[in-house]
Amino acid sequence: MRFFRGFGLLTTTFISALTSVAPGARAAGKPVYVDITQPVYKNADQPIDARVDDLLARMTLDEKIALVHGDSKFSTAAIPRLGIPQRWLSDGPHGVREQVSHDSWDAAGHTDDFATWMPVLLNLAATWDPDLAHGYGQVIGEEARKRGKQIMLGPSVNIQRTPLCGRNFEYMGEDPFLTSRLAVQYIRGEQSQGVSSCVKHFAANNQETERNTISVEMDERTLREIYLPAFKAAVQEGDVWSVMGAYNQFRGQHCCENEYLLNGILKGEWGFHGLVVSDWNGTHDTREAAMNGLDLEMGTNHRTYENYFLAKPFEELIRKGEIPMSVLDDKVRRNLRVMFATHMFDDPSKWENGGALNTKEHQAEAKKIAEEGMVLLKNDGDFLPLQAGKIRSVAVIGENAVRKFGHSGGSAAIKALYEVTALEGMVQRAGSDVDINYSVGYARKGTSDEMIARAVKSAEQSDVAIVFAGLSHDRFHDEEGTDRKDLRLPYRQDELIERVVKANPRTAIVLIDGGAVEMDPWVDQVRGIVQAWYPGMEGGNAIAGVLFGDVNPSGKLPFTFPRRLADSPAHALGAYPGKNGVEHYSEGLLVGYRWFDTKKIEPLFPFGYGISYTTFGYANLKLVAGSGPGDPVVTVKCDVTNTGKRDGREVVQVYVRQGHPSLPRPDKELKGFAKISLKAGEKGTVSIPLDRGAFAFYDPDRKGWVAEKDQFEILVGSSSRDIRLDGQWKLAQTTFEK
Numbered sequence: 001m002r003f004f005r006g007f008g009l010l011t012t013t014f015i016s017a018l019t020s021v022a023p024g025a026r027a028a029g030k031p032v033y034v035d036i037t038q039p040v041y042k043n044a045d046q047p048i049d050a051r052v053d054d055l056l057a058r059m060t061l062d063e064k065i066a067l068v069h070g071d072s073k074f075s076t077a078a079i080p081r082l083g084i085p086q087r088w089l090s091d092g093p094h095g096v097r098e099q100v101s102h103d104s105w106d107a108a109g110h111t112d113d114f115a116t117w118m119p120v121l122l123n124l125a126a127t128w129d130p131d132l133a134h135g136y137g138q139v140i141g142e143e144a145r146k147r148g149k150q151i152m153l154g155p156s157v158n159i160q161r162t163p164l165c166g167r168n169f170e171y172m173g174e175d176p177f178l179t180s181r182l183a184v185q186y187i188r189g190e191q192s193q194g195v196s197s198c199v200k201h202f203a204a205n206n207q208e209t210e211r212n213t214i215s216v217e218m219d220e221r222t223l224r225e226i227y228l229p230a231f232k233a234a235v236q237e238g239d240v241w242s243v244m245g246a247y248n249q250f251r252g253q254h255c256c257e258n259e260y261l262l263n264g265i266l267k268g269e270w271g272f273h274g275l276v277v278s279d280w281n282g283t284h285d286t287r288e289a290a291m292n293g294l295d296l297e298m299g300t301n302h303r304t305y306e307n308y309f310l311a312k313p314f315e316e317l318i319r320k321g322e323i324p325m326s327v328l329d330d331k332v333r334r335n336l337r338v339m340f341a342t343h344m345f346d347d348p349s350k351w352e353n354g355g356a357l358n359t360k361e362h363q364a365e366a367k368k369i370a371e372e373g374m375v376l377l378k379n380d381g382d383f384l385p386l387q388a389g390k391i392r393s394v395a396v397i398g399e400n401a402v403r404k405f406g407h408s409g410g411s412a413a414i415k416a417l418y419e420v421t422a423l424e425g426m427v428q429r430a431g432s433d434v435d436i437n438y439s440v441g442y443a444r445k446g447t448s449d450e451m452i453a454r455a456v457k458s459a460e461q462s463d464v465a466i467v468f469a470g471l472s473h474d475r476f477h478d479e480e481g482t483d484r485k486d487l488r489l490p491y492r493q494d495e496l497i498e499r500v501v502k503a504n505p506r507t508a509i510v511l512i513d514g515g516a517v518e519m520d521p522w523v524d525q526v527r528g529i530v531q532a533w534y535p536g537m538e539g540g541n542a543i544a545g546v547l548f549g550d551v552n553p554s555g556k557l558p559f560t561f562p563r564r565l566a567d568s569p570a571h572a573l574g575a576y577p578g579k580n581g582v583e584h585y586s587e588g589l590l591v592g593y594r595w596f597d598t599k600k601i602e603p604l605f606p607f608g609y610g611i612s613y614t615t616f617g618y619a620n621l622k623l624v625a626g627s628g629p630g631d632p633v634v635t636v637k638c639d640v641t642n643t644g645k646r647d648g649r650e651v652v653q654v655y656v657r658q659g660h661p662s663l664p665r666p667d668k669e670l671k672g673f674a675k676i677s678l679k680a681g682e683k684g685t686v687s688i689p690l691d692r693g694a695f696a697f698y699d700p701d702r703k704g705w706v707a708e709k710d711q712f713e714i715l716v717g718s719s720s721r722d723i724r725l726d727g728q729w730k731l732a733q734t735t736f737e738k
């Protein structure tokens with residue numbers, strides 16, 4: 001069964017005699033005798049669905065009910081009579097969260113819950129590297145295994161619709177294709193460790209303002225083309241075992257109880273066999289939750305777990321015959337499937353993955369992803385990298401150079417084993433040859449004139465100045481539960497930067513934050529800008545590596561930086577944050593660069609943008625037609641040459657533009673990409689396949705995907721606004737797929 005791909009060894013059917021040689025073992029020349037007198041569900045050699053059926057048949061109504069709701073903040077009850085262990089869920093997308101108390105959000109005060117803090121998902125997205133996403137998921141899977149967690153609440157794949165959303169830092173940007181490619185690999189990496197990913201938040205959860213109540217209205221095509229693809233890919237390509245419903249409403253019904261989203265699309269159209277868990281306190285009604293596809297209720301703010309909507313009240317409706325037992329059985333089946341997939345009943349000798357926590361390898365992976373995701377936005381006159389041999393002093397300025405970010409921001413917070421700050425990274429890297437002169441410059445507790453003056457003086461007296469600016473997980477910044485109020489830098493940072501640059505024109509900015517900020521007052525004055533995100537526990541080392549040139553930056557923006565908030569679609573149209581509890585996504589398909597490109601609005605930095613310490617030349621575009629069934633429609637090939645003096649990596653992006661679509665389409669859409677490593681002077685070739693889906697759009701009348709007979713432009717570039725090669729491709733006939 002597709003759902004359990006990867007667990008073939010454990011699902012070999014075997015019933016022939018009281019004891020016999022297990023089939024796989026015979027081939028290996030090592031007989032293993034299996035006792036078939038044990039219940040089928042305890043026999044790891046049985047197919048999972050047989051085990052599920054067997055166990056379900058043994059369960060009482062009470063026991064079934066126990067499996068579909070929480071018995072603490074993050075667990076479900078054990079059922080000792082049947083040997084069903086307690087099951088543990090945990091946040092989250094960036095590592096395994098600190099243990100919280102049984103019944104409250106307070107920390108449990110454990111000492112064994114320090115973990116690897118990975119760079120935030122937006123940082124991962126900026127790597128444009130699916131292999132790194134796989135490694136990311138695997139690290140978290142291994143740590144979850146070690147910490148005894150079966151379901152990890154991530155990845156978060158909601159689309160960045162407004163630059164103000166407080167959770168943009170834990171999503172993967174504005175493009176459904178990029179998000180999908182990374183999510184699939186994250187899930188495969190994590191689930192390879194026998195831990196269930198839980199892709200979230202399904203669906204249309206794109207702002208924190210009124211997040212528990214807002215009802216999102218959008219046309220069907222926008223839903224299918226922008227907001228659902230990452231979830232669909234997670235289910236159909238990533239084989240994800242769990243999905244979390246969102247807090248908001250979709251077309252007037254809460255997402256955790258949404259008939260259309262859960263039963264109609266997820267389980268119906270996409271054939272999802274795993275479990276749907278509520279967001280914490282996202283369940284509102286027993287009947288709706290029961291009938292509309294929720295399988296596990298967690299986090300409801302009731303004082304007792306037996307009063308959860310899917311506990312006693314659900315049991316009563318079943319006893320009265322108002323809800324059929326088959327509805328509960330389906331939920332229990334889905335829960336049990338994930339429990340078997342995560343080896344909760346298996347003899348450890350058959351599944352020996354005990355996991356690993358806080359290893360050097362995990363820390364190295366965190367560092368690599370941080371490095372690969374840093375985006376060089378500006379580098380006038382090759383100001384960066386800093387030449388350790390040529391400069392003698394650096395003024396390091398800014399509170400963000402000394403703040404730690406891992407343990408805040410909401411449910412994605414991690415109790416990191418350690419966190420290297422930017423200042424620590426700089427001091428460590430600079431060694432004894434370069435003086436690092438630190439001054440805070442601005443602070444969340446209030447920025448004084450004196451603070452600014454001291455920083456200006458330090459800049460004046462140093463060879464170069466680096467201002468570590470940005471946001472934090474403070475309220476109304478990058479924080480779950482609130483949105484940002486605007487795109488301005490807080491705490492008088494603009495003023496500070498302007499004055500520092502005046503004092504020392506040899507100034508660069510490092511932005512530590514989770515989204516776009518307005519740079520108008522200083523963008524033209526500073527010599528360099530590095531977008532560093534919240535880069536995980538090794539972030540300070542990664543930043544220093546980029547600034548001193550040990551690492552050649554190769555990240556690309558996974559979203560558009562607008563010049564001003566009013567340029568962004570949801571704001572230009574006055575759609576955000578909705579009116580009277582309803583938000584119409586009136587920009588439709590035109591999210592992010594789709595809007596900026598179609599409306600010809602100049603962004604500050606475009607989607608897909610990011611420069612390097614070297615340069616790349618593009619040549620020899622070839623469009624190679626597929627020759628057989630299963631082949632891509634066309635493979636885009638081109639040569640890329642590293643034309644500079646340093647080794648580097650480039651993300652080659654392929655956008656598709658349809659000539660004469662029968663329904664309006666965005667100016668262009670990302671449909672492929674590849675990241676290539678090239679030594680200085682080296683030439684390489686990238687091959688990027690485009691399948692039928694790369695040409696198709698969703699036709700709401702026919703309820704499916706149509707790729708029309710038409711002429712298409714294939715645009716190959718280094719960003720969405722830096723197209724280097726342009727080819728033509730003709731589809732000879734119109735095709736349609738559900």
Ligand code: BGC
Pocket residue numbers: 091092153200279280411
């Ligand atoms: C968040 C989820 C998270 C859950 C459990 C909710 O507030 O929206 O993303 O997984 O809490 O902490």
